[in-house]
Amino acid sequence: MSDTVWWKSGTVYQIYPRSFQDSDGNGVGDLRGIASRLDYLAWLGVDAIWISPFYTSPMADFGYDVSDYCGVDPLFGTLEDFDALVAEAHRRKLRVILDFVPNHTSIEHAWFTESRASRQNPKRDWYIWRDAAPDGGPPNNWLSNFGGAAWTRDEATGQYYYHAFLREQPDLNWRNPEVRAAMHDVLRFWLARGVDGFRVDVIWHLIKDEGFRDNPLNPAFVPDLPEINRFEQVYSCDRPEVFDVVAGMRGVLREFGERVLIGEIYLPIERLVAYYGEDLAGADLPFNFQLLSTPWQADSVAALIEEYEAALPEGGWPNWVLGNHDRPRIVDRVGEAQARVAAMLLLTLRGTPTLYYGDEIGLGNVQIPVDRMQDPWEHNEPGHGRDPERTPMQWEDAPHAGFSTTEPWLPLSADCARRNVDEMRDSSGSILTLHRRLLHLRRNHAALSIGSYSTVSSPEELAQDLLIYERIEGSEIVRVVLNFGEGERRHALPDGPDWKVLLSSRPGRSGAVETGEFPIAANEGLILAPLPAD
Template sequence: MTKSRDERAWWQSAVIYEIAPISFQDSNGDGKGDLAGLMSRLDYLGWLGIDAVWLTPIYRSPFRDLGYDISDYCSIDPGFGTLDEFDRLVSALHAEGIRLILDLVPNHTADDHAWFVESSSSRHSAKSDWYIWADPGENGGPPNNWLSRFGGSAWEWCDARRQYYYHSFLVEQPDLNWRNPDVRAAIADVMHFWLDRGVDGFRVDASAVLIKDDLLRDNPPNPQAKDKPPPQRHTSVFTDDRPETMSCIEFIREVIDGYPDRLLCGEVQGKTDRIGHFYGNDRPRLHLPLNFALLDSQWDALSLQATIDAYLNAIPKDAWPVWVIGGHDKQRIASKIGAAQMRVLAMLLMTLRGTPFFFMGDEIGRKRVPIPADRIRDPFEKLVPGYELCRDPERAPMRWDDSESGGFTTGGPWLPLGPGDAPNVAQQRRDEHSILALFRALIALRREHACLREGSHAPLRSQNDVLVFKRVTHTGEVLVALNIAAEPRRWHWHGRGRLLMSTHLDRPREPLPDASILLRGNEGVIIELARR
């Protein structure tokens, strides 16, 4: 929930940047990014102007699923570095005025985690009930029809216990039993471990699936399953977004509220009309349930207008909005809308009311990187082929320059970087009109202009391919007009105004002669209205 204007939380005015460390910067030539490499790029983060970074998992892991299969929650995987290096990274980020958010993965562990090794050893072990176990069904097979997101039954047989365990994801990722208070206490200890080291918050992975139906009722058929991947042939009524899950999130929030100024954001599930309950009512839940509506929207002015309106009307009255345009498991939106409209999206992201999140590479207009079949690492593509579920094209290493290794590594990169003429940071830093320059300028303008940080959202009628809205505070108003078409559009408004920025970065800040402007194709503008 939001605070008063004089007590605003830091994350309400922050710009948050997601980094997959394995693909950000390699320091030792093994082709995989690490903490030392990330440390070497702090000047870039400071130059760009972001306020916080969210790191995908860096814990000890066999890394079958980008580190979301955790073997030890309280250690750094040796491939990334050491706890000492992590502590130095936290200090260095804080010295730059940048906060650090870690991924919290409370739904499942790796199957080589000590908790699961003990739980699977016997029905009488001390941690016997730490995971979800069930006897075989009447036919001797799995207990019910629940499916894994990675294909096939979500139940795996364990000889030692003569039972099945449940896994929402990979068979090597057994689900923890959040009905067990000892599991909750153990996750709280994990949070304390990192919060005491200075971490500024967590992004909760798979927060909507922490509780499953205790009666193990079968999921019903999905009437829209045609042409969808096999794991989607059932509607996940009894495995996803159960009402009891909210108590789990409330528990996690209680832990983080024991520390001042910490953020809890989370991966949530369902359509826009379901996102509101993740904020909580009498008992707070997530500060920021991550909202991917812009990624899912049709890309035209009327659809975007409806998408924005539906989301803002779906969240609680005093909740703070959040907008996400990329991520480690979301397809690059630049491949969907093209380079020209990616600039328009950047302006939209930075001018909507709420906290903006973007993924490393979005700021240079990165598109999906082609991955040859023999280089694929993503288990989604290996286990559920043929449905374009592969996430490797998004996870390809950051291209810092146009060299063969992209400035990312001196060795062979763990995933291909893509063609040498693809967008890269060095080239775009030299170009004062690049999309990287636009991201930086927009972030700076947000910091400068109170309307863009905290103003209310006032929708206007979008017509003729131009998406329009206003941001308003008690001291001023800002208009935003975004041409979603490739052809010019004339746009009119009421009152006198001063141009603050164009997505083309080639219009000066100056008063406009009248209440209209000719928007070029794929151009957005921000206009400060004169006070009446």
């Protein structure tokens, strides 16, 4: 694998900095806290850390409203803390990926302060300003992703500005070449400090329809969905001109060698893969979130994998995600038993996996009392908040689970005394141990990290909840058998050599030798390799 680009063979670990480790006792995680846990991440076996925003911000959306792209918010530390973190990560052979938020700034950013000063200000066109509709209302029917209209009237200048999210997050005008140049310089600022790549926030939003046409009604809308789903977002995002913007970012990264560009894209597969760009000049990894919404059934997951693999452009490298800071925890979606199967799926599919902090200890959504809810989306549209999946990492059976010396900004899980790293790291049967063994198998078996993928399940096996596939690299073959069901199933190995169980999701079975037809327990995953012929 020495000739393979690092982001193809590696695993990315997402850190939500507010919730990973608090180093100064204020109940909020920070950069020094992350640095203090790098040995854990190296022990776990991940290859890169992606850190959600820590830039200077008034925190209307917890850092996704940036007021200085080249600064560190004092809540998280200093630029010197960041430089030390990068140096310590690189010393442990861990790459560092930053969250880049180019679609919108904070309303307190100096650029927006100038832009709203007058209609004649040189930075007026750095944001999206429009006259009112004939009735005096918003310019069109576009909605905010956090509920309500996506337009706010500025009384001083008499125009509306567009914000795809909170009114405190005005959208930049990426059709303006001055905006592109300024944001490219932001990328260069961090790349020069040693950053290994970027995850680009809402990359499919960056260009809007030039004519600002109304979005059409969504015939599939039902009232329990977030309000944004009332219309199909065909004019407010995913416009054809966006690919030129993505290619421009990719060009900046290539100035600094082999850096990775990851794009956040919540789109169907046929649109998602377009973000690889013409001749693969777009995002290296357009984030594939399909597992977040696909029914958790063997046949559905198998069909998804086949569809995605078939849609990839020639040379495009796949990637997979099971959780992040915006979506409910995998344990809550599939249950504790199947969360182990999910880990085996994520870390054995072809492509780059992204692991969300806390998933390796089976952390679920934490119930948040009403008086402790923080997410602005929850306040705008109750029931859609993201606090439950953003709670602090749980390190030990100690006050505040070792995350902080004081009450954390969000509550811990009720079972934090046993669901923590210290309790699980030496337990052979823990989900943490399973993740570590999976990650080390990926590193030690080229078939699992860069090998080809082929489905082996028969239609009958898929109907019985068994997903079976092989990863092959050169002469190495690895077979993965996943039981999505609640009952025991059987699988027949091909004639020939016996197969060794490299890893089971259930303790005690790893190392066993299987031949012919053999049982797979309920909620079990197995990784097998053929033994050499005598």
